Amino acid sequence: MKGTILVADDDRSIRTVLDQALGRAGYDVRSTGHAATLWHWVEEAQGDLVITDVVMPDENGLDLLPRIKRLRPDLPIIVMSAQNTLMTAVKATERGAYEYLPKPFDLKELLQVVHRAMSAPHRRSAVEESSPAQPDEEEHLPLIGRSAAMQEIYRVLARLMGTDLTVMISGESGTGKELVARALHEYGQRRSGPFVAINMAAIPRELIESELFGHEKGAFTGASARATGRFEQAEAGTLFLDEIGDMPMEAQTRLLRVLQEGEYTTVGGRVPIRTDVRIIAATNRDLRQLIHQGLFREDLYYRLNVVPLRLPPLRERTEDIPDLVRHFLGAAEAEGLPAKSITPEALELMKAHRWPGNVRELENLVRRLAALYADDVIDREVIERELGEPPPLVPGDEASEPANLSATVERHLSRYFGAHGDALPPNGLYDRILREVERPLISVSLAATRGNQIKAAQLLGLNRNTLRKKIRDLEIEVVRGVK
Numbered sequence: 459m460k461g462t463i464l465v466a467d468d469d470r471s472i473r474t475v476l477d478q479a480l481g482r483a484g485y486d487v488r489s490t491g492h493a494a495t496l497w498h499w500v501e502e503a504q505g506d507l508v509i510t511d512v513v514m515p516d517e518n519g520l521d522l523l524p525r526i527k528r529l530r531p532d533l534p535i536i537v538m539s540a541q542n543t544l545m546t547a548v549k550a551t552e553r554g555a556y557e558y559l560p561k562p563f564d565l566k567e568l569l570q571v572v573h574r575a576m577s578a579p580h581r582r583s584a585v586e587e588s589s590p591a592q593p594d595e596e597e598h599l600p601l602i603g604r605s606a607a608m609q610e611i612y613r614v615l616a617r618l619m620g621t622d623l624t625v626m627i628s629g630e631s632g633t634g635k636e637l638v639a640r641a642l643h644e645y646g647q648r649r650s651g652p653f654v655a656i657n658m659a660a661i662p663r664e665l666i667e668s669e670l671f672g673h674e675k676g677a678f679t680g681a682s683a684r685a686t687g688r689f690e691q692a693e694a695g696t697l698f699l700d701e702i703g704d705m706p707m708e709a710q711t712r713l714l715r716v717l718q719e720g721e722y723t724t725v726g727g728r729v730p731i732r733t734d735v736r737i738i739a740a741t742n743r744d745l746r747q748l749i750h751q752g753l754f755r756e757d758l759y760y761r762l763n764v765v766p767l768r769l770p771p772l773r774e775r776t777e778d779i780p781d782l783v784r785h786f787l788g789a790a791e792a793e794g795l796p797a798k799s800i801t802p803e804a805l806e807l808m809k810a811h812r813w814p815g816n817v818r819e820l821e822n823l824v825r826r827l828a829a830l831y832a833d834d835v836i837d838r839e840v841i842e843r844e845l846g847e848p849p850p851l852v853p854g855d856e857a858s859e860p861a862n863l864s865a866t867v868e869r870h871l872s873r874y875f876g877a878h879g880d881a882l883p884p885n886g887l888y889d890r891i892l893r894e895v896e897r898p899l900i901s902v903s904l905a906a907t908r909g910n911q912i913k914a915a916q917l918l919g920l921n922r923n924t925l926r927k928k929i930r931d932l933e934i935e936v937v938r939g940v941k
């Protein structure tokens with residue numbers, strides 16, 4: 459036997475699955491539906507690893523964790539939970555869990571974690587007994603969403619909690635980059651220090667260096683007095699550098715030096731100032747592309763990209779929309795706006811929307827409805843009116859409307875299959891069909907924008923260079939100024 463695993467979960471089917479899978483993998487398994495029995499086994503010095511659920515009839519598994527850790531600090535514990543909030547992930551990690559797995563979990567992944575835990579030299583997990591990150595049950599920085607994508611983010615955040623690592627958050631505008639940066643700070647070691655945010659895109663380029671590092675009196679025209687910079691303000695805390703891709707080259711060079719040497723000088727100053735600041739950067743632009751174009755320093759990129767964290771756009775996690783809507787409706791109510799509910803049909807319609815502005819767009823819509831809409835129930839018609847049918851790409855061109863576009867694809871497909879009789883079509887169908895759809899889509903967009911590739915890229919939600927490449931690859935003719 460490779461060792462004994464103690465399993466606690468009140469769901470019999472999960473116990474059965476784990477019994478079988480772990481047994482087959484060569485482990486001895488003891489399982490129970492009660493926290494008390496698990497605790498009893500642990501007290502008796504049984505088991506080499508614990509896998510526990512959080513909600514059990516007699517006790518919360520998370521409350522058991524510190525007790526187990528105190529009694530047997532070397533016993534690794536894997537926590538599984540269907541609650542799937544950031545708080546559960548954070549608490550499990552904070553209380554010494556070896557790993558946290560949101561339910562439903564992938565059995566293969568669980569087995570990998572078990573093998574890892576059993577073969578790792580049993581390190582004592584750092585249990586923060588004295589200062590829990592967030593003593594209250596309520597998350598005061600609520601990150602909403604239980605989709606697989608968000609759960610992965612919670613797990614990374616929980617793991618980062620005990621570290622001071624530099625994090626690079628990427629994601630479209632409005633996906634929650636700043637919220638995640640704040641959560642990293644609030645649940646991290648520096649939570650008693652300041653959180654200072656600066657948006658590179660919002661500050662005139664020539665002022666960025668002085669904003670970041672401060673300046674001496676007379677350093678430039680208009681510098682009538684010495685001013686502190688964000689680095690100084692963030693001392694012993696976290697500095698959030700938003701839209702880092704918009705940072706001018708000279709400022710990048712200066713920032714790189716700070717990251718390498720841990721000190722900087724103010725603009726116009728000579729004396730090096732030591733700094734102790736954790737950096738979190740964010741970008742909605744493709745930094746690799748900026749590097750390629752010579753607009754971003756590659757060495758700085760590697761310094762910042764220690765832990766990359768990608769926030770998915772809302773359209774990739776539409777299952778989170780109902781929770782988000784309820785959350786924002788609740789927030790509006792807490793601010794004194796009338797209570798409202800929303801119908802399932804309205805939510806379905808919202809799930810079908812593309813949300814180019816991501817969570818921010820959704821939040822604004824819900825707030826607007828909470829404030830301005832008279833009825834208590836938000837139904838499908840309201841959402842239809844608010845989100846509106848997207849206008850045809852080319853006004854008057856029916857074929858370019860999305861519904862007709864999919865009909866066109868279907869027509870193409872049936873023609874395609876028809877041409878091959880009963881025989882299967884040749885391989886590579888997916889790419890062929892995509893090319894067939896891509897071509898008219900790009901041509902129509904270019905026609906709609908009179909050949910303006912920047913506007914067409916915006917319309918399509920494509921990067922300008924990606925569009926250019928596609929135009930070249932698909933040999934699309936661009937006619938300027940003609941509709």
Ligand SMILES: Nc1ncnc2c1ncn2[C@@H]1O[C@H](COP(=O)(O)OP(=O)(O)OP(=O)(O)O)[C@@H](O)[C@H]1O
Pocket residue numbers: 600601602603629630631632633634635636637638700742817818821
């Ligand atoms: N998972 C989430 N749960 C709850 N609220 C969210 C979530 N993600 C984003 N929000 C809310 O959406 C709004 C936009 O989020 P945030 O400002 O963090 O996005 P961002 O990615 O930093 O945007 P930008 O790139 O435009 O600065 C905020 O009001 C934030 O509270």
